[in-house]
Structures are given as C-alpha cells and as structure tokens.
Amino acid sequence: MQIGTAAEASGVSAKMIRHYEAIGLIASGARRTNGYRDYDARDIHELRFIRSARDLGFSLDEIRTLLDLWRNKDRNSRDVHHLAAEHLADIEGKIVELQAMATTLRDLLEACHADARPDCPILAGLSGKTTMAGH
C-alpha cells in the first residue's frame, strides 16, 4: 500500500506519516524497488492509534510513550493509567484557564455597546484602567 492510501486509511496525512518516520515515532519501513514507502494493515493500525491519541490531545512525546507501552506485551496498565491521568489533569487545567478568559471576555463584551462611540470598556479593561470596577 502506498503512502497516499495509507494516509486515507489512517486519517494521518502523507506529510505527517513521513514526518513521524523522520522523528522516529514510527519505524522506517520497507521500500519498494522504486523507493516508494510500503505499508500494511499493521502500519495502518499503528497510525490510527497515533491519530486517536492526537485527537485526545496527547503530545507526540506522550504518544511515543503510549506506543512503547502498546507494543510491549509485558507492560502493566498502571503506567498507561498514570500517563492518561496526568494528561487529563493537564486538559482540565486548560479548561479552567479558558473558562476564566471566557468569563472576563463576556464581562467586557457586556459592558461594551458595540456602537459608533469611540470609548469601549474592552480597551479600557485591557489597558489596565479599572473602568471595570463599576461592573
């Protein structure tokens, strides 16, 4: 199977497949006589794994670890659990941050009338002038 077909089958772009190979995330597989990369079902499976993990927000570095665990039959589930739990905590932290941003922005938007007047509490809020105090 050529790289284009593998890309479509796995949901990972050909560009990314080459990149993952270059950084050693996946092995440098067999080549045909013409130099084209060749992929089989096992490769697709691995690429799908990577794709799923990316969709869940794991970094390539974390995925590297997950792949090692996945390939290693002697692993214990504790390691995987720990990595996933840490990642979940990361995500939850980001959610909290973003929610704080969103709340502040909503407050600013509510205070700004979106009209032709030049004074906008959003800019005042950003500039540090505590025009927000009244709200």
Added chain:
Amino acid sequence: MQIGTAAEASGVSAKMIRHYEAIGLIASGARRTNGYRDYDARDIHELRFIRSARDLGFSLDEIRTLLDLWRNKDRNSRDVHHLAAEHLADIEGKIVELQAMATTLRDLLEACHADARPDCPILAGLSGKTTMAGH
C-alpha cells in the same frame, strides 16, 4: 527606564519586548547614547495592554488590531466588540473540544484498573478496537 525595568513593570520579558519591537507590534523607540533602549510610562502602559490581551488569549495578530483601535481615537466600539466576540467564540469552541477529550479520557481511565495487568482499555480504546463496548 531601561528594558529590564520596563520588563518588570509591565510583566513582559525583555526578550519579548525586543521581539515585539522587531515584528513591529510596538514602535522602535528612542535609544540613549550608549545604544540602550529607553522607555517611559506611556510605553509601560502599552506593554501592559499587550500583556493583558495575551493573558486573555488574544493572538499577537489580534493584539495588533486591538492596539490600532486603542491608539485611534476615532475608532468605534463596534470593531473592538466584534473582534472580542469572535475571540470569545474561539475560546468557547476550544473549551468544548477539551471537554470532549476530558470526557473520553475519564471514561477510559474508569475502565482501566491501574494494576499490574497488561491489558489496559485505554490502549485498546486508542487502537480503535472497540473493547470499550463492554464498558
């Protein structure tokens, strides 16, 4: 005021101040005879504006626009409102994405026993095998 003092006063690192100047986000201000950059209260105010906007998750490109609006007394608040509203929508979208990730991860974590056994539903879930069906 030297760049180090300006950095501390504004919450923007000296490295970043130079960078913002290099990309034209802030003006190339006056230099002293020794070549050192010189800052005054107005500059600090501007840097704090940038810092606040970054804290709210605005990109430097969006901040460029916000700064233009901030400096321009003839602006109308509609533009600012629009930009902020779009950014808020972006943030809200990201929150939804992260929440979806978190939910899936929590499900997987719940199904994984974090013990010495090698079979972990997290890996199965990532690999696409719907071992999750039973849980």
Added chain:
DNA sequence: CTTGACCTTCCAATTATGGGAAGGTGCTGA
C-alpha cells in the same frame, strides 16, 4: 510519447517564547 497523478527529498513558514553566545556599558568597591 505525453499527461497527470503519484511518489521522493529538502527547505521554509507558521506561533510565541526562551536559551545562549559574543561583545559593549556602567556602577561599585578595594
């Protein structure tokens, strides 16, 4: 034999920030 759709490698851009080298400046204390 040409055309078009593949494939190859390599180089560069993106976003925001930081690290570090190599060298100049300036104040302070002995």
Added chain:
DNA sequence: TCAGCACCTTCCCATAATTGGAAGGTCAAG
C-alpha cells in the same frame, strides 16, 4: 584605577505540530 558584576546589545537556534512548496523521479492510461 582596575576587577567584578549586572546590565545592555545583536544574532542564531530551539521548541511543537503541521503545512506548503520546489525540483525531480515513477508509473499507468490515453
């Protein structure tokens, strides 16, 4: 007066993940 230290300067490089493009090789169909 000189040493030492903290600060400044510019320039290059690195990060993380992905994409775009150029220049060129391969292959099947028309």
